[in-house]
Amino acid sequence: MAKCAEALPIRWSRQLPQNFVPSTITVKLEPSGRWSVSLRVNDKRDLSFAPVKKQVGIDLGITSLITTNDGGKVANPKNSHKLHKKLRLAQKSLSRKTFGSNNYQKARLKVARVQAKIKDSRLDYTHKLTTQLIRENQTVVVEDLALKNMVKNHNPPPSLPGRGARGVGSDANWSELVRQLEYKAEWYGSQLIKIDRYFPSSKRCSNCGHIVEKLSLSIREWDCP
Numbered sequence: 001m002a003k004c005a006e007a008l009p010i011r012w013s014r015q016l017p018q019n020f021v022p023s024t025i026t027v028k029l030e031p032s033g034r035w036s037v038s039l040r041v042n043d044k045r046d047l048s049f050a051p052v053k054k055q056v057g058i059d060l061g062i063t064s065l066i067t068t069n070d071g072g073k074v075a076n077p078k079n080s081h082k083l084h085k086k087l088r089l090a091q092k093s094l095s096r097k098t099f100g101s102n103n104y105q106k107a108r109l110k111v112a113r114v115q116a117k118i119k120d121s122r123l124d125y126t127h128k129l130t131t132q133l134i135r136e137n138q139t140v141v142v143e144d145l146a147l148k149n150m151v152k153n154h155n156p157p158p159s160l161p162g163r164g165a166r167g168v169g170s171d172a173n174w175s176e177l178v179r180q181l182e183y184k185a186e187w188y189g190s191q192l193i194k195i196d197r198y199f200p201s202s203k204r205c206s207n208c209g210h211i212v213e214k215l216s217l218s219i220r221e222w223d224c225p
């Protein structure tokens with residue numbers, strides 16, 4: 001880059017604020033063959049939204065990505081699930097190639113491009129959802145789940161297909177969703193509250209506060225005794 005005599009053909013994701021000079025420029029080459037350039041600037045602008053009186057509690061899920069405390073649901077786009085067959089065929093083709101050969105590199109590139117497409121669509125959906133939640137609510141409450149442990153679960157209950165590692169990590173993208181809520185709440189002057197993971201929210205009646213002793217994962221609804 002330092003020796004380029006002409007401007008590079010860059011597709012900007014967004015323009016830099018006026019009179020801002022980047023302090024750091026990071027160039028990356030992704031496995032899919034796509035280059036990306038990240039610019040770091042010291043932004044002292046106040047980006048806070050006007051305060052709103054609305055607050056929301058959200059429950060992370062698989063079938064519905066999130067369920068709000070007022071009963072609203074946001075569908076899970078299942079980006080990984082949609083391209084799973086295409087990815088599996090590309091990986092199968094790669095496994096048959098001789099390591100290091102030209103055909104191996106071509107097959108590897110095909111796999112990387114499918115994975116990049118899954119990643120891009122997943123991130124795009126997550127960014128739009130988290131920005132909407134922060135814009136519309138002054139306070140967002142979410143469970144502090146042990147996401148790393150849940151992603152390790154490759155054997156979900158038979159009654160809950162798709163709730164294993166691929167469902168939580170690849171499709172639901174829970175960890176990234178919570179991470180984005182954290183920094184966007186700080187940027188825009190909102191509040192994010194994490195409920196302790198051991199708080200019996202699923203076992204507690206929302207009306208009277210009664211807590212049931214046992215509740216298996218297969219039970220999605222229950223009547224308070």
